[in-house]
Amino acid sequence: MSIVRISYVKDTLYKVDSDGKLQPTERLGTATDPTETFGAQKELNAYLDAELKITAEKLGQKQPVVVMVHGFWYDPADEPKTGADPKDPHSSNNPHLRNFHFEKDVSRPHWRHTRGWPLGLNFAPGDEGAGGLVLAFGWDSTPKVLKPGNHAEAVLDFLSALAEKGKTEAGRNELVRDLEAARTALETLPDNDAAKALVAAFEKCTDALNKGNQFARARALVSATPDLKKAITAALKDVGKEIVPVVDLLAKYSPEIYAAAYKDAAQAASGLAAVLYALTSQVKLKDRPIDLFCHSLGSRVVLQALQQISKTKPKMLDPETGISRVLILGGAEYRKPAQEALNDVLREGTGPVFYNFVGRRDRVLTEIAGAYNPCGGEPRNKKPIGSYGLGNRMMNGNHWIDIQLDTDEDDSHALNAWLKSKGHNLTVAATPKAIAGANGVKGADPMGILNHWSYYANDDNLKLFGLILRDRENWALPKLRKEEPPIPELK
Structure with a gap:
């Protein structure tokens, strides 16, 4: 395999087997207090060392290492329904089964949000890391109710x-x-x-x-x-x-239910920070870039984890030898806390580069994350970065870019047109109203509520994200800015 699996439940990190099942007796340590996140994690380090000997045996220096973080309403302890195929992505809300898989023939992945991320990003299950390495991080994002x-x-x-x-x-x-x-x-x-x-x-x-x-x-x-x-x-x-x-x-x-998940995301950040520290400390991965790939509420987990790292282990944020690229799909974090996290992460003038994919027609973000507003207070706390972007304010310009994935108000698709003009090897949808699964990068679906999952349910979207992770020179941010991809106008 080319994937390492870890889950974080109730302040504790756990091993996960190859079928995605959490191993309740195989604890890898606890992570609750950000100031203690980087303490001795012997079990975690030993687990990663053993796993990397298998999953990264043939890992090339130029192949990506990507940590994946899911969003709202997943439960890493959830097991397949009685009588169901244990590897069927539809069988549970366990993220390792639902999205962190290599299954090719998944029925109705758009409707059920079951597209496999590693396979879509061109990772291979049995190549021992020859095509890159994935670390799948699961966290409990399902409120008790x-x-x-x-x-x-x-x-x-x-x-x-x-x-x-x-x-x-x-x-x-x-x-x-x-x-x-x-x-x-x-x-x-x-x-x-x-x-x-x-x-x-x-x-x-x-x-x-x-x-x-x-x-x-x-x-x-x-x-x-x-x-x-x-x-x-x-x-x-x-x-x-x-x-x-x-x-x-x-x-x-x-709204209080969503607020509970939002709070849990900040707690899960301590677990992710501990995993990132242990990962960057591995001899096999020493001094090589590590990327992050997240969706929805996973953006809060990622940004909060990086903020913790900036205050405790800032050297990990060197994009050449540590955390390098962060891809955010439909981010549910809000503008103000996102900007506060960036201020800390980028305060030395260097740090990771963020590719923030925005969907203006994402009804889940506007009608749930935007309306519920667990942060309270000013307007920026009501605007998720996945709907409104963050913009090129202050130091963000060299490290953050908002890219509009869905259509404009006139139904034109600027990103597809731009990709075609640059000769990128992606097919182009005839219209933004094309049925789910049609060719072309897109962020809008005929069933509007599904927009929130179009980011990864669409094959060509995943191809685009894979290019950013693999064709690093051509997708470096300075070069990208010169080529002027469609950037959403801030509201």
């Missing part, structure tokens, strides 16, 4: 969010109205114990939000949690579809 059978346990997190909302009078009044509406609707349910318990639990929560101060409200909500957990567990089992008001309530406050 979205995990099968975990709804009751998620109520604690949900109530914490409600308590936070209840700090202001306006927020508290809105919550009281919502809880009261849910309680009233639940009174129409069948006259059984599950429904009665659920109504009583909602009444207890409503009462808690009417307590005198925020501390009293928080204490009351915590005390109400056991009853609500039991009631929701019973209702999910006995009431079934008639529990719609509860689902509606959770949906209304679902």
Whole structure:
């Protein structure tokens, strides 16, 4: 194989077998505090040393070494469904099965977001690194409320969010109205114990939000949690579809669910930073560039990890002998924290080069990441870099470029036209409305919600990203700027 697999779950790094299955007894160390991320990681170093003897035996000096990081709603501990082929990318939300694979004949990869990244970037499974090396980094990006059978346990997190909302009078009044509406609707349910318990639990929560101060409200909500957990567990089992008001309530406050994943991404950054440090310390990879390839919320993991490295091991950010190129696809990180990370990463005037692929029609970013805004505050905290770019401000110009992957408002496709004019060996789509899988680099899909996965579901997109990783001289940023690829106009 030419791939090394690692997963990060609950502050701990784990070995992953060749089938993508996390090995719960094979721990590679913990990584929580950024100041301790680069401590002794004997298990991690030993694992990488052993793996590289196999996966990088024939690694050439000019072949890429790429660390891949996925985005939202993956679970490295998730196993294939009962009776499913353990290597079927559709069988679970495990990133090693879903995207970090070499399967060629995957049915409907666009709809199911199951395109294999390593294969699409021209890595080969059995060449011992002759065509390059992949390190696949999985992290738990599925909030508890979205995990099968975990709804009751998620109520604690949900109530914490409600308590936070209840700090202001306006927020508290809105919550009281919502809880009261849910309680009233639940009174129409069948006259059984599950429904009665659920109504009583909602009444207890409503009462808690009417307590005198925020501390009293928080204490009351915590005390109400056991009853609500039991009631929701019973209702999910006995009431079934008639529990719609509860689902509606959770949906209304679902920004808190995304906020949980956003927070987890920052924690996963410590795990990634530890892996990058161990990787760059390996004799086999010493003094050679290492690239990063990430999608969606994985951009936050990557940028936060690089920011940690800049404060602890800045020499790792030398693009000639350390972290070199960073490809971001549909990045869900926001402008302000992204710029803050870059300020630290590039403060010495040198550092990695970032290729940020933007999709203006990416509805997942605009309608979820943009709308939910877990950072709060100013407008830059509402604008994901995958929708709006970051621009060439200050020192960014020599190290960051935004490239528009989808169409302009007039349905022209500037990037395809530019690629064709430069003679790049990529096919060109006839129209931006071509069906999924049609030839040509593109970021827009007829089913708009799928735009967010077009970045890697489209074969020619992956060819383009592969060129940046492999044809390094022709895709160096200074040369690229002179050739003037289509750069989105900042909004």
